[in-house]
Amino acid sequence: MQNLEVNSQRLWDTIMETAKFGATPRGGLCRLTLTDADREVRDWFVRACELAGLMVKVDEMGNIFARRAGKDNSLPPIAMGSHLDTQPSGGRFDGVLGVLAGLEVVRTLNDVGYTTTAPLEVINWTNEEGSRFTPPMLASGVFAGVFQRDFAYSIEDGEGRKFGAELERIGYRGQTKCGDHKLGAYFELHIEQGPVLEAEGKTIGVVTGVQGQRWYEVTVVGREGHAGTTPMPVRRDAMLACARMVDKVNKIALDHAPLAVSTVGLVRVSPNSRNVIAGSVFFTVDLRHPDDAVVNEMAEELERMVPQVADEVKVEAKLENNWNSPAMRFDEACMGVIRAAAEELGYRHRDIVSGAGHDAVYIARVAPTGMIFIPCQNGISHNEAESAQPQDVAAGANVLLRAVLAYDRGLG
Ligand code: HGY
Numbered sequence: 001m002q003n004l005e006v007n008s009q010r011l012w013d014t015i016m017e018t019a020k021f022g023a024t025p026r027g028g029l030c031r032l033t034l035t036d037a038d039r040e041v042r043d044w045f046v047r048a049c050e051l052a053g054l055m056v057k058v059d060e061m062g063n064i065f066a067r068r069a070g071k072d073n074s075l076p077p078i079a080m081g082s083h084l085d086t087q088p089s090g091g092r093f094d095g096v097l098g099v100l101a102g103l104e105v106v107r108t109l110n111d112v113g114y115t116t117t118a119p120l121e122v123i124n125w126t127n128e129e130g131s132r133f134t135p136p137m138l139a140s141g142v143f144a145g146v147f148q149r150d151f152a153y154s155i156e157d158g159e160g161r162k163f164g165a166e167l168e169r170i171g172y173r174g175q176t177k178c179g180d181h182k183l184g185a186y187f188e189l190h191i192e193q194g195p196v197l198e199a200e201g202k203t204i205g206v207v208t209g210v211q212g213q214r215w216y217e218v219t220v221v222g223r224e225g226h227a228g229t230t231p232m233p234v235r236r237d238a239m240l241a242c243a244r245m246v247d248k249v250n251k252i253a254l255d256h257a258p259l260a261v262s263t264v265g266l267v268r269v270s271p272n273s274r275n276v277i278a279g280s281v282f283f284t285v286d287l288r289h290p291d292d293a294v295v296n297e298m299a300e301e302l303e304r305m306v307p308q309v310a311d312e313v314k315v316e317a318k319l320e321n322n323w324n325s326p327a328m329r330f331d332e333a334c335m336g337v338i339r340a341a342a343e344e345l346g347y348r349h350r351d352i353v354s355g356a357g358h359d360a361v362y363i364a365r366v367a368p369t370g371m372i373f374i375p376c377q378n379g380i381s382h383n384e385a386e387s388a389q390p391q392d393v394a395a396g397a398n399v400l401l402r403a404v405l406a407y408d409r410g411l412g
């Protein structure tokens with residue numbers, strides 16, 4: 001087993017094959033969670049796992065667990081996974097790489113007839129992205145006991161459709177209780193989604209942890225009015241208030257440079273008509289920093305700023321903190337086998353903190369967890385142009401394979 005490597009062409013072809021589910025004309029993916037495109041890729045994944053001899057279970061959150069028996073099936077499985085849902089204008093690698101690399105590890109072990117001591121599991125977590133249904137990492141969060149199932153079922157998307165009903169509609173509301181079994185360890189391979197590895201010429205990122213995140217929803221209410229007849233001094237313009245707030249959200253990150261980031265990515269205007277003064281505006285705020293104390297400072301600045309701007313523009317504003325994800329650190333033993341695998345394979349590597357959130361953040365609360373990064377081109381992600389080099393995809397999958405085998409051997 002010493003020199004075992006994955007079938008990198010098969011893995012690459014698998015990634016390209018599944019990219020047809022939710023494909024966009026510009027070469028990306030729109031595969032929002034619990035849509036028909038999500039169902040199609042799930043059906044493909046279940047079939048591929050069954051063909052690889054895996055036993056497939058779907059839990060009540062739609063998480064898919066594909067298990068390969070080990071020599072000692074009384075042991076909890078060593079798991080590999082990520083997510084198959086994407087952003088509305090997402091790429092072909094975010095999440096997909098981790099799920100399909102796990103399948104490739106199993107296929108490789110099948111090719112050589114090798115059986116691990118512990119069973120293995122390949123996992124697809126539902127709704128990592130949190131784009132259609134917020135918060136993100138929802139189903140790994142229920143698995144880890146962070147969210148309750150019924151809370152998740154009640155969440156509505158922008159059209160008022162509930163998570164639970166949509167899960168039922170696509171046929172992936174399984175019978176198995178979410179969180180019904182322990183994981184012996186969990187490894188997630190993912191593209192970095194940032195520029196560091198590529199800029200430094202590194203092939204592998206040994207992910208030491210994930211930065212802190214805090215999400216807010218802001219609703220600004222002014223007064224609708226006629227764009228042509230309403231004098232400027234009497235306006236209560238919700239769009240003006242939003243615009244000033246967005247600029248100040250950006251400044252909050254700049255004031256905590258170089259590591260802080262802040263984003264307003266979703267804005268809904270009402271009535272959204274070009275010759276009507278906006279009566280109300282709903283928008284979201286995403287604050288992140290590796291140090292939770294700084295996230296707290298950024299949040300306090302936001303909570304002070306919103307009412308100040310509302311007063312200036314004579315509008316009402318409501319600010320709600322709807323999700324917090326504290327900074328966290330991964331398991332030393334998992335990082336150790338990942339680092340050793342990269343060394344053994346001769347890949348240039350570095351430790352790195354993840355700027356993006358991942359299902360591994362919550363799974364780390366219930367199992368020893370590690371993440372492996374590979375570069376993505378120009379650090380671009382959450383963008384249809386997202387891309388990775390075949391040789392880096394192969395390298396990441398080989399490190400995943402070797403790390404899992406080393407962890408398994410460590411079980412004695
Ligand atoms: O938002 C995130 O960090 C992740 O990519 N869903």
Ligand code: MN
Pocket residue numbers: 083094095128190357358
């Ligand atoms: Mn992801």
Ligand code: MN
Pocket residue numbers: 087094129382
């Ligand atoms: Mn993502």
